[in-house]
Amino acid sequence: MDSGCEENRQPLIEANSLHDDEEDDQYGDKNSIWIESKKLWHIVGPSIFSRIATFSMNIVTQSFAGHLGNVELASVSIANTFIAGLAFGLMLGMASALETLCGQAYGAKRYSMMGVYMQRSWIILTGCGIVVLPLYIFATPIMKAVGQPDDVADQTGLVALWFIPLHFSFAFQFPVQRFLQSQLKTQILVWVTLAGFVFHFVASWVSVFVFDFGVVGLAIVLGVSWWLIFFGLFGYAALGGCPETWTGFSIQAFSGLWEFLNLSLASGVMLCLENWYYRILILMPGYLDNATIAVDALSICMSISGWEMMVPLAFFAATGVRVANELGAGNGNAARFATIVSVVHSTVIGIIFCALIMIFHNKFALIFTSSPDVLKAVDHMAYLLAFTILLNSIQPVLSGVAVGSGWQSRVAYLNLGCYYLVGLPLGIIMGWVVKLGVEGIWGGMIFGGTAVQTIILLLILVRCDWENEAKKAAMNIQKWSRPSVDQSS
Template sequence: MADYTPLLNGGVGEEEKPKTVVEEGKYESKKLWVIAGPAIFTAICQYSLGALTQTFAGLVGEIELAAVSVENSVIAGLAFGVMLGMGSALETLCGQAFGAGQLRMLGIYMQRSWVILLTTACVLTPIYIFSPPILVFFGETSEIASAAGTFALWMLPQLFAYAMNFPIQKFLQAQRKVMVMAWVSAAVLVIHALFSWLFILKFGWGLVGAAIMLNSSWWLIVIGQLLYIFITKSDGAWSGFSWLAFADLWGFVKLSLASAVMLCLEFWYLMILIVITGRLKNPLIAVDAISICMNINGWDAMIAIGFNAAISVRVSNELGAGNARQAKIAVIVVSITSIAIGVVCSAVVYVTRYWFPYLFTTSEAVAKETTKLAILLGITVLLNSLQPVLSGVAVGAGWQAIVAYINIGCYYLIGLPAGILLGFTFKFGVVGIWSGMIGGICLQTIILIILTSLTNWKKEAAAAESRINKWGGSIGRE
């Protein structure tokens, strides 16, 4: 087997290893940022596709803003969570296989994930088709539900783009080819911004123009990344299509489902906040205000998601290579870095609370309501600087099932009921709903900190070796 040791050391070759704790921290920070920087940029670019569409829709009118916000946050948000979660099984498998130097397995894993995610997309299609009655059932007004439902139907192509995109991204991330994703996403974002303005505002196509551009942009990302993989062969990780993609599917499905449940419970948690807010008095203003806050939170969350991807790659690579100590150091460094950035972002939200709402709306009432929620937004931004990072550690180590149970307890048995109680029973409105749900995030973060602190990393490295042997069996016999 080829020697991939220099590659797994981040290309440092014979570079002298750090001798002190401070040197180790700096060394790991450099390796972390090589992945995290482009990953954050990619996540921001891709999130901005929907966020920009929402911004342009808000300049058209309140009902258009509500339609795009609800579809983006609820319908597409549900699909995004499922697809990202199902695809995240590759973060564990591809990352650990790459760490062990078994590159040829990565292409097979990606193809298996395509099979599973495209099937899942077909299963999710009825949710898009029947979204108006679903939204009404969960408390949205008929006006918002109808507009969002129409937009959701037009956005079906995006669902299948998700199914292709997430396995591709995990495949590239595991090999640290994050700059490829960054360049493709940046190019598509420029195209999206220009043509969205043209179609939505200049030509006056409204929601139809928004759907055309959002679908097209996501498929451009998929096509750009695929062209890179097919042309370069990804340094041997891609060896063409294979029938092995259909082998061992059930075991792969089980790991994918565990990943999906873990991440979906996180994605849906704040998505539910928008749905519940729709049951308050004056729901249009409340939904628009909370949607703007979630938009800001989403942009900030892309930083944490970038670190999530980076630490998942670092932990899975190091465990796959049997480097337990380095995996532990990586977790400490990324946690400190992410918290520091979270503090800065939270402060920015608070300082600009009187100004940023007007970037998304021309309504004075919506802007004032958004300003009231800025303090809660700042707290959420701070918490979300660490929580996704710890989830990334879980994915890199293969703890998806354990974290899924933690999420159920903290989010849906404690946080959500507390939010409903404060919002409706004690009549604190959207402030009460959001405050209760923040409590759930706090509890989940504390538990994940304890879990990570008590981890035996040598044991996790041994488990990674066992996992690679299990999943690589059929490929080795090809």
């Protein structure tokens, strides 16, 4: 991998080492920090908005389901969180392979290959969607097997079947989002997701209160809303918004699928191991004494953490794009500088949220409950929530660097070791053996898993040879594209 491409590599780096605003050897002064910050927030701002908008569409669906009845609310929540949620996490992770490929191709000015990469991702994610389809088809027996009441399980199975269109929308929307982000076409994300959210809210209200379509209507509306967002984004790209990077459908999309699948699976596993780790954290307190209070308190804390997580996840996406762009352009030092700026920005925001949690440690749970027992339990967990938010302001940014650099396989193994071989056993020991209850489970999983993973990633970045990473990116671009096909200049 480190040899055999010397002739092709050098012209690529030289041709794409230009910077409009800064020189390669000058980083750290106020001007370069300001320029990099503007580039970063050009991606972060719209990404935060689009993530909150799409996340809120699920909340709207659950809220309207709550007006239909408790069984309807439970079925929609379970189908959304555990059926669609598992597929969502896997396909979102697999789509992040485009942040590596499209980001580096854009930096290297291999523009026409970006559309080919997106089409390859559609093919791979559609195949993944078919493989995961039994989760939706057999949702009812799966829910009964894990102990859900028959009425909830039956209703969940019905909702899951009508969620299948939503499920396949993930395979197309996630790649086109990353395709646009990688070339800094971010403002369109704001307008299209805003329009999608407004449509979703109005259509959900009409479905429930005008036509009385019930949970089936809500499931259909959610799927239609996601597909409309995809068609809006793709329509922008295909109808002139991305003239250099979208040159039409290509038979080349069907070549190199095996290698593309490997990178996509590594990306999916990397992010799924994180996503499923926190889902396990929510389930584990259910086996403790006083489980209801413990689960309620932890759910409140995780809801707060989930909303705040939209910010670091936006930094995850932005960092991946910035690092990939600079590495693709052959600018290792610029990629390193982009990493530092992103980590600092995200950490400062995390410190602010951390301080707010500590200041309002006995108040913020009032948003969700008035139960004295639950409020007391949340108050006791506030310091863990604050530390989790602080860690989560750093860790996703480091994962974004890994995606931008193409380290998905390496980080997937790291996540497996830190989360499931260290964090999870430590949480079990602290919760049941040491008898610290839910705080022990959470503390063990956070300190043993997330904290250790974050420290190791920081050490990897400190020791990283960024110029060598730029050379590897150049070789990967040569591997993934054919110069004779790309007509950009």
